[in-house]
Amino acid sequence: MVARTYARQAASATRTRIFTPSERGELSTIIIHPRNPTPPKSSTQPQTPLGKSLKADQKITVSDALTEFDKMLQLQPRPPMASFNTLLGTVAKAKRYQDLILMINRMPEVNLLPDYIGMNILLNCYCELKRVGLGFSVMGGILKRGYNPNIVTFTALIKGLCMEDKIGDALGLLKKIIRMGFHPNVKTWGTLVNGLCRTGNAEVALRLHEEMKNGNVGLDLRFNPSLIYYSSLIDGLCKEGLVEKGKELFLEMEGRGISADVVAYGALIHGLCRMGEWEQAKELFIQMIDRGIRPNVVTFNILMDSLCKEGKTDEASGMLELMIRRGEKPDSITFNTLIDGYCLEGRIDDAKELFVSMAAKGHERDVASYNVLINGYCKCRKLKEAMSLFREMLCKGYKPTVITFNILLTGLFQEGKVEDVRELYSQMKDHDLTPDSATYSILLDGFCKNDCLVEAIELFETLEKSGYKLNSLNCNCLLDGLCKAGKLDLASELFERFPEMGVAPTNFTYSIMINGFCKDRQLEKANNMFVEMENKGCAPDVATFNTLMRGFCDNNDAPKVVELLQKMADRNFLPDSFTATIVVDLLSKDKSYSKYLKLIPKFPDMA
DNA sequence: ATAGGGTTAG
Numbered sequence: 001m002v003a004r005t006y007a008r009q010a011a012s013a014t015r016t017r018i019f020t021p022s023e024r025g026e027l028s029t030i031i032i033h034p035r036n037p038t039p040p041k042s043s044t045q046p047q048t049p050l051g052k053s054l055k056a057d058q059k060i061t062v063s064d065a066l067t068e069f070d071k072m073l074q075l076q077p078r079p080p081m082a083s084f085n086t087l088l089g090t091v092a093k094a095k096r097y098q099d100l101i102l103m104i105n106r107m108p109e110v111n112l113l114p115d116y117i118g119m120n121i122l123l124n125c126y127c128e129l130k131r132v133g134l135g136f137s138v139m140g141g142i143l144k145r146g147y148n149p150n151i152v153t154f155t156a157l158i159k160g161l162c163m164e165d166k167i168g169d170a171l172g173l174l175k176k177i178i179r180m181g182f183h184p185n186v187k188t189w190g191t192l193v194n195g196l197c198r199t200g201n202a203e204v205a206l207r208l209h210e211e212m213k214n215g216n217v218g219l220d221l222r223f224n225p226s227l228i229y230y231s232s233l234i235d236g237l238c239k240e241g242l243v244e245k246g247k248e249l250f251l252e253m254e255g256r257g258i259s260a261d262v263v264a265y266g267a268l269i270h271g272l273c274r275m276g277e278w279e280q281a282k283e284l285f286i287q288m289i290d291r292g293i294r295p296n297v298v299t300f301n302i303l304m305d306s307l308c309k310e311g312k313t314d315e316a317s318g319m320l321e322l323m324i325r326r327g328e329k330p331d332s333i334t335f336n337t338l339i340d341g342y343c344l345e346g347r348i349d350d351a352k353e354l355f356v357s358m359a360a361k362g363h364e365r366d367v368a369s370y371n372v373l374i375n376g377y378c379k380c381r382k383l384k385e386a387m388s389l390f391r392e393m394l395c396k397g398y399k400p401t402v403i404t405f406n407i408l409l410t411g412l413f414q415e416g417k418v419e420d421v422r423e424l425y426s427q428m429k430d431h432d433l434t435p436d437s438a439t440y441s442i443l444l445d446g447f448c449k450n451d452c453l454v455e456a457i458e459l460f461e462t463l464e465k466s467g468y469k470l471n472s473l474n475c476n477c478l479l480d481g482l483c484k485a486g487k488l489d490l491a492s493e494l495f496e497r498f499p500e501m502g503v504a505p506t507n508f509t510y511s512i513m514i515n516g517f518c519k520d521r522q523l524e525k526a527n528n529m530f531v532e533m534e535n536k537g538c539a540p541d542v543a544t545f546n547t548l549m550r551g552f553c554d555n556n557d558a559p560k561v562v563e564l565l566q567k568m569a570d571r572n573f574l575p576d577s578f579t580a581t582i583v584v585d586l587l588s589k590d591k592s593y594s595k596y597l598k599l600i601p602k603f604p605d606m607a
Numbered sequence: 608a609t610a611g612g613g614t615t616a617g
Binding site for chain 2: 080081082083084085086088089092115116117118119120121123124127150151152153154155156158159185186187188189190191192193194195226227228229230231232233234235238261262263264265266267268269270297298299300301302304305308331332333334335336337339340343367368369370371372373374375378401402403404405406407409410438439441442
């Protein structure tokens with residue numbers, strides 16, 4: 001009740017603005033309201049569950065669970081299996097999957113086998129670790145032991161398949177189990193929707209949602225979406241730029257009587273911020289407070305990150321003070337976001353200062369703090385500082401990640417230090433790190449751009465032979481390198497092999513080829529590529545148009561440029577600054593070209 | 608007793 005009153009005051013007085021520094025003072029007096037008093041934590045530890053069945057609502061820490069599990073394994077008579085399962089569940093919820101596997105492996109040593117619940121926990125653990133194959137073997141074990149997989153088992157497997165980008169398999173499995181008579185529940189649908197959204201298939205998720213709403217899935221189930229289900233979908237839609245759809249879903253959800261929480265608001269606010277819709281984001285933020293929903297550290301992190309991306313790091317920094325005054329504890333993400341903001345503004349000294357002071361203020365740094373600052377040094381071409389920071393993190397016992405290496409490799413390539421790249425790359429295995437697809441893209445791109453085309457080709461071939469599944473970005477890097485080196489024959493050869501490599505050419509792939517052919521004065525082939533991509537259902541975007549028009553412009557084919565401009569206008573494409581440059585070039589080439597001026601189409605929203 | 612959601616670094 002008290003919170004609501006404060007919230008209403010906050011909302012009515014904050015109607016103005018939230019995000020600029022001048023308004024910060026005003027805001028701080030408005031939004032800061034006392035935390036709801038929380039009763040001091042009871043100092044009594046939870047009763048140990050020895051011998052007794054654990055209560056579900058009993059909160060125990062992971063380390064307690066681990067020691068308790070050890071004790072229980074030795075106990076005679078044996079505690080009920082449900083107690084073991086609770087401890088396994090605690091460790092699984094904390095995402096301590098390696099510990100979980102160790103726990104389960106120790107059970108047979110005392111002649112105890114996990115029951116089907118324990119096996120479901122293990123199966124889910126493998127799925128979380130992106131080892132869906134092992135997940136399926138656990139299901140084999142479930143069957144072998146005479147248990148039956150249930151909808152929980154299948155939901156975990158669907159998640160596992162989605163995590164490995166096997167959306168088709170996930171949908172296939174779902175269809176299969178429905179045919180077998182299993183009933184997907186709201187968690188199954190939520191998992192699928194989330195999996196679809198995470199793999200860039202939010203539109204598929206939305207279509208699925210519409211069909212479910214209309215009862216077209218051929219199930220006799222009542223479609224009963226939850227807050228979490230809607231949050232996943234809203235977030236997924238927003239992440240793909242479909243913020244309008246996100247807003248619709250938000251309203252639809254509330255229309256069903258499901259009230260948004262801090263998470264649902266966060267997802268939508270983030271989406272609006274990303275689109276630069278600050279007014280609407282602000283409105284939602286106020287609405288949220290108005291309804292008594294307290295913004296948490298994540299909400300603040302979203303707002304601060306958005307401010308940083310807009311180049312308003314000082315304002316983001318003001319938000320940090322605001323959240324501290326509100327009693328909301330910033331976390332390492334808060335600080336890393338700010339440090340990155342300073343780096344983005346080129347204020348590397350401010351970044352370093354915050355990096356130093358966060359530790360002094362008792363906020364622990366993590367690997368990401370180092371990654372952000374190392375990246376900042378690389379971006380302002382201070383490789384020496386970046387490398388010394390890297391050495392510092394190693395000395396202090398921080399374990400570098402693949403991202404650390406990717407940042408440094410990018411920085412080294414940018415400075416043309418190919419020898420250092422080779423050295424650093426070879427160090428990755430010493431740190432037990434496996435290069436990821438981004439690493440390979442960096443290497444392929446870097447070798448190409450540093451006159452080591454042969455090395456790029458060799459790496460590509462090694463990867464192919466090793467069974468590593470190259471993605472379209474990897475292929476595009478080499479493709480671009482081949483084109484830029486004038487090896488159009490080799491590029492074409494690689495392009496033709498995309499299908500057999502199981503790689504779908506993207507818009508970017510076609511642009512690379514079009515650009516390559518244009519620069520090689522093979523305008524007809526460039527144009528054929530353009531036609532081919534349209535036929536293949538890969539819609540050209542403004543960048544593709546620009547690439548082809550630049551080619552025709554450089555080859556003094558004004559009519560063709562005008563034709564393409566017309567095509568753009570017909571499709572309601574907005575020209576960008578590159579388009580403008582092409583038009584200017586076209587008109588300035590020759591007096592006679594000015595006759596094309598009147599032929600240049602009117603674009604929507606253009607003066 | 609088991610399964611699903613939103614934030615940061617390339």
